[in-house]
Amino acid sequence: MKIFMTGGTGFVGKTLTHYVIEHGHQVTVLTRKIPVNHTPFQGVSLLEGSPTKRGEWQRSVPQHQIIVNLAGASIFRKWDKRAKEIIRESRVLTTTNLVEALSDGVEKETTLISTSAVGYYGFHGDEELDEDSPPGDDFLASVTREWESAAIQAEEFGVRVLTCRFGIVLGKNGGALGEMMPLFQKGLGSPIGNGKQWFSWIHEMDLIRIYLFLMAKKDLSGPINCTAPEPVRNKGLTQALGKALRKPTFMPAVPGFMIKLIKGEFGSVLLEGQKIRPRKLLDAGFQFHFSRIHEALHDLVG
Numbered sequence: 001m002k003i004f005m006t007g008g009t010g011f012v013g014k015t016l017t018h019y020v021i022e023h024g025h026q027v028t029v030l031t032r033k034i035p036v037n038h039t040p041f042q043g044v045s046l047l048e049g050s051p052t053k054r055g056e057w058q059r060s061v062p063q064h065q066i067i068v069n070l071a072g073a074s075i076f077r078k079w080d081k082r083a084k085e086i087i088r089e090s091r092v093l094t095t096t097n098l099v100e101a102l103s104d105g106v107e108k109e110t111t112l113i114s115t116s117a118v119g120y121y122g123f124h125g126d127e128e129l130d131e132d133s134p135p136g137d138d139f140l141a142s143v144t145r146e147w148e149s150a151a152i153q154a155e156e157f158g159v160r161v162l163t164c165r166f167g168i169v170l171g172k173n174g175g176a177l178g179e180m181m182p183l184f185q186k187g188l189g190s191p192i193g194n195g196k197q198w199f200s201w202i203h204e205m206d207l208i209r210i211y212l213f214l215m216a217k218k219d220l221s222g223p224i225n226c227t228a229p230e231p232v233r234n235k236g237l238t239q240a241l242g243k244a245l246r247k248p249t250f251m252p253a254v255p256g257f258m259i260k261l262i263k264g265e266f267g268s269v270l271l272e273g274q275k276i277r278p279r280k281l282l283d284a285g286f287q288f289h290f291s292r293i294h295e296a297l298h299d300l301v302g
């Protein structure tokens, strides 16, 4: 199948592209800047254009059967007014422009797999959340709500729409593990705040398998929690990462007030969490290869 992808140059997008072409698909990656030293790769073509702006790139979109929307500026920064604008626009405008590109007629059985995040639910302590749980009202929750609403508009044009609510993606080449590893490798890993906050995560290879599953399973639509069935508390994650790396995690916890001081509003993402159940995937028979954090971390860094 022909796949159009935004964010295909990123942490998740690169791995996904690699695996879908191995499965015989062709991918067009929309990127804001094609690198000068870019080496062409069979099955992948790069298209230059800014997804947050309307442009020539939109003409290419309806020629694909699967649209994967992964673009979004990093949230790992201090959220001042400008940063919040960039976080919002890089997701909502991108999605609006993609959907507009689909309005002129699409191929039969076109599917839009847009991204969202478990931040959609806001913070709920120990309460278990599934796809039917209501949205939160903090900044990230409001961005993900707008992001999903923009994607759902494509249903008007006969497109099957899925919004993948990612947990924290654990992978070999970057993402959250990339941020955590340097400290843990020095034996300086420790819990954050009281360490009781839930951490809903997904192994990158299970995420890739979820994409292939969703592409094939035509009766699924709407929001999909993309998280492992067994979320873990921050303390459990700290111990599991230390164990996988064979490094001590005896350092005292980083106090919550310090995280808030350094990270500002973004600190709440680290100090509070969500306990997510991937109900729709489990009901649909999706088989996770990595349900437990120890197994996932052992595979990734052990």
Ligand SMILES: NC(=O)c1ccc[n+]([C@@H]2O[C@H](COP(=O)([O-])OP(=O)(O)OC[C@H]3O[C@@H](n4cnc5c(N)ncnc54)[C@H](OP(=O)(O)O)[C@@H]3O)[C@@H](O)[C@H]2O)c1
Binding pocket: 006, 007, 008, 009, 010, 011, 012, 013, 030, 031, 032, 033, 051, 052, 070, 071, 072, 073, 074, 086, 089, 090, 094, 115, 116, 117, 118, 166, 167, 168, 169, 170, 175, 176
């Ligand atoms: N990784 C996680 O743990 C996680 C968790 C929850 C949700 N998500 C969401 O999943 C998506 C993919 O995650 P990722 O970790 O692969 O992200 P990533 O590595 O940061 O890559 C995202 C891509 O977005 C594009 N981008 C960056 N800034 C942009 C901007 N200002 N305007 C338009 N496009 C921009 C870039 O593509 P070009 O430079 O090629 O244009 C980049 O390759 C993101 O939307 C993220 O919010 C990720």
